[in-house]
Each structure stands twice: as C-alpha cells, then as structure tokens.
Amino acid sequence: GSTIGILGGGQLGRMLSVAAARLGYKTHIFEPGAAPAADVAAACTHAAYEDTEALEAFARSVDVVTFEFENVPAEALDRIEAIKPLRPNHKALSVSQDRLTEKDFLSGLGLQTAPYANVESLEDLTEALKTIGCPAILKTRRLGYDGKGQVSITAPEQAEEAFDAMKGAPAVLEGFVDFSMEISVIAARGLSGEVSCFDPGQNLHEGGILRRTTVPAPIPARLRTDAVLMAGRILNELDYLGVLGVELFVTSAGLVVNEIAPRVHNSGHWTQNGCAVDQFEQHIRAVTGWPLGDGSRHADVVMENLIGDDMERVPALAADHTVALHLYGKTETRPGRKMGHANRIGPRSA
Numbered sequence: 001g002s003t004i005g006i007l008g009g010g011q012l013g014r015m016l017s018v019a020a021a022r023l024g025y026k027t028h029i030f031e032p033g034a035a036p037a038a039d040v041a042a043a044c045t046h047a048a049y050e051d052t053e054a055l056e057a058f059a060r061s062v063d064v065v066t067f068e069f070e071n072v073p074a075e076a077l078d079r080i081e082a083i084k085p086l087r088p089n090h091k092a093l094s095v096s097q098d099r100l101t102e103k104d105f106l107s108g109l110g111l112q113t114a115p116y117a118n119v120e121s122l123e124d125l126t127e128a129l130k131t132i133g134c135p136a137i138l139k140t141r142r143l144g145y146d147g148k149g150q151v152s153i154t155a156p157e158q159a160e161e162a163f164d165a166m167k168g169a170p171a172v173l174e175g176f177v178d179f180s181m182e183i184s185v186i187a188a189r190g191l192s193g194e195v196s197c198f199d200p201g202q203n204l205h206e207g208g209i210l211r212r213t214t215v216p217a218p219i220p221a222r223l224r225t226d227a228v229l230m231a232g233r234i235l236n237e238l239d240y241l242g243v244l245g246v247e248l249f250v251t252s253a254g255l256v257v258n259e260i261a262p263r264v265h266n267s268g269h270w271t272q273n274g275c276a277v278d279q280f281e282q283h284i285r286a287v288t289g290w291p292l293g294d295g296s297r298h299a300d301v302v303m304e305n306l307i308g309d310d311m312e313r314v315p316a317l318a319a320d321h322t323v324a325l326h327l328y329g330k331t332e333t334r335p336g337r338k339m340g341h342a343n344r345i346g347p348r349s350a
C-alpha cells in the first residue's frame with residue numbers, strides 16, 4: 001500500500017484523491033486553508049507551508065508528493081524534495097509560478113505567445129505600451145487566477161491607474177490577442193517518457209472564469225495536431241511527470257499559448273465522463289509510475305462549471321439523464337466560487 005501526498009486540498013485535490021482511491025492508493029492532503037479534499041483523503045495536515053516541522057512530517061508519511069496548486073513557496077518544495085520525490089518536479093512548477101519566466105520559457109521553445117514585457121515601474125509600463133500598443137492587459141506575474149490581478153488597458157492614459165492596481169507587485173504587459181476561439185489541451189507524461197494527450201476542448205470564459213468546455217473543439221485536424229505537438233514539446237523540455245494543462249488562443253496566424261498549468265485543469269473535467277481514463281487517474285498513474293491509460297474520447301461532452309448560485313440548478317441537473325454531476329462538498333456558497341460541474345454527454349460525433 002502506498003500513500004500519495006497532495007499539496008493543496010481544493011476540488012482538484014479532492015478529485016485526485018478519488019482517482020487515487022480507485023487505484024488502491026491512499027492520499028494525504030497538505031492544506032493551509034479550507035480543504036474540500038479532507039472529506040475523501042485518508043489524512044489531512046492543516047498547516048502553513050512555512051511550518052517546517054509539519055511539512056517534513058507530511059513528506060515522511062507519504063511515498064511521493066504531487067500538487068493541485070501551483071503557488072507553493074519554493075522553500076517548501078526544496079524541503080519536500082529532500083525527503084521524497086516531487087512529481088511534477090520543482091522546475092516545472094517554478095516556471096509557471098511567474099508569468100514572465102513562463103513566457104520566456106515558452107517563447108524559448110519557439111512557441112508563439114502574446115507580445116509581452118516585464119513591468120516593475122510606471123516607466124516600464126509607459127515604454128512597454130509604446131512597443132506593444134493598445135489594447136493590452138497588465139497581469140501580476142505571480143498568484144493570479146480566474147482573471148484576478150489583471151487589468152485591461154485601452155489607452156496609454158490609463159497606464160498610471162493600471163500600474164496602481166498591481167499594488168507594487170511585478171507584472172507583465174501582454175498585447176491583446178485577437179483570437180477566434182480559446183482551446184486547451186490536457187496532456188500527460190509518464191515515467192518512461194510516454195506522452196498522452198486528451199482531445200483539445202473549446203473554452204468559454206465569463207468574467208475571467210471558465211464557464212464551459214466543449215469537446216471536440218470545432219477546429220481543423222491540423223490545429224489539433226499543432227496543439228498536441230506543442231504540449232509534447234513542453235512536457236519533454238520540463239522532464240515532466242503528471243498532467244499539464246495548456247491554454248491556447250486560436251488566431252489567423254495559428255496557435256498562441258496563453259498559459260500553462262502544471263496540474264490537472266478545470267478544462268479537463270470533461271474527461272471524467274468522456275474517456276476510459278480521465279485526467280485525474282492519468283495524473284495518479286504518472287506520479288506513481290504506472291503506464292498511462294487510454295485517454296481516447298468516446299463521447300461528446302459539454303462541461304459546465306457550477307459557480308456560486310448555479311447550485312440552485314442542481315435538482316434539475318440531477319434529474320437530467322444526459323448529465324453527470326460532480327459536486328465538491330463545499331458548504332459555503334460565494335459568488336464566483338466553483339462549487340461543482342456538470343458534464344453533459346452525447347454520442348461521439350467526430
């Protein structure tokens with residue numbers, strides 16, 4: 001019997017724990033805050049990442065450590081890696097913790113990104129706006145998610161207000177990408193170096209939060225191939241173990257990478273009801289050294305997030321035979337909070 005340590009106890013950690021249980025593993029969650037995953041894990045440590053004693057005891061109690069949350073402090077990761085294997089590795093995580101290193105990494109691989117520039121002062125921003133132009137988006141380099149820590153700039157006069165919104169945190173300015181569609185590819189890499197990608201899905205965001213993912217994404221086969229090749233390059237370069245999400249913009253000049261997430265990804269939740277082996281099991285397989293499973297798609301799926309008051313729709317969704325419901329067991333509903341998701345399933349069309 002083996003135990004998998006998971007840093008982060010949100011819904012992703014919860015669904016990883018369920019997948020691990022199906023393969024006969026126990027999980028031990030490490031989570032400083034509220035932990036929906038604690039209900040389903042064998043153990044949960046509630047402590048800060050700075051609590052060295054708790055963190056080291058956690059690492060000693062498990063066989064391998066993975067994460068569902070990318071903003072774990074570097075020192076905590078170093079401490080863990082000194083005791084147990086961290087999968088994916090520290091580098092994969094640190095590259096994506098900072099939007100600037102992430103963009104440098106991606107463009108270094110020859111992949112297209114939005115034009116970008118580092119912004120640490122108002123002067124930086126003014127200069128960057130001259131080269132990148134408007135519209136543009138200023139994003140904090142660290143800790144942003146669900147569109148938080150971002151402001152759009154439509155005219156150079158807005159520079160000061162936008163800079164102040166960053167509250168002194170280092171940021172990147174990104175040129176606005178004129179995309180026709182957003183897609184993502186969820187990719188996995190195993191211990192032998194094998195790679196398996198799920199079919200790209202089309203993503204619709206509302207207010208910076210993922211609203212819906214539709215598979216198959218309505219894109220030509222050529223772009224599907226490009227998306228998978230890009231994900232494979234990223235995985236190999238990072239010597240990656242586990243599941244990675246790659247968010248892409250479809251443009252007239254081809255695919256542009258928006259960002260990568262070194263973990264299971266919200267836009268991959270459709271795999272739970274569209275594939276024999278879903279993203280959560282694929283991740284557990286990868287980090288425990290199993291061969292990757294069959295991620296081919298057997299259904300068309302529309303995944304819809306249940307956010308805040310969307311929970312009122314649960315009774316109707318529960319009565320709908322085309323829907324598989326996944327609820328996270330969060331007791332408190334808040335606007336913008338992800339409470340669950342619904343996978344609407346139909347026969348595979350293409």
Ligand code: ATP
Nearest residue numbers: 114137144145146147148174175176177205208259
């Ligand atoms: P998450 O990690 O939750 O996906 P995030 O806070 O990291 O979100 P981004 O993915 O950077 O945010 O941006 C959120 C959304 O804003 C994107 O999915 C896209 O719709 C839009 N967006 C972000 N950057 C750009 C850009 N350079 N050009 C056009 N649209 C953009």
Ligand code: MG
Nearest residue numbers: 144145146259
């Ligand atoms: Mg992000």
Ligand code: MG
Nearest residue numbers: 146247258259
């Ligand atoms: Mg994103």
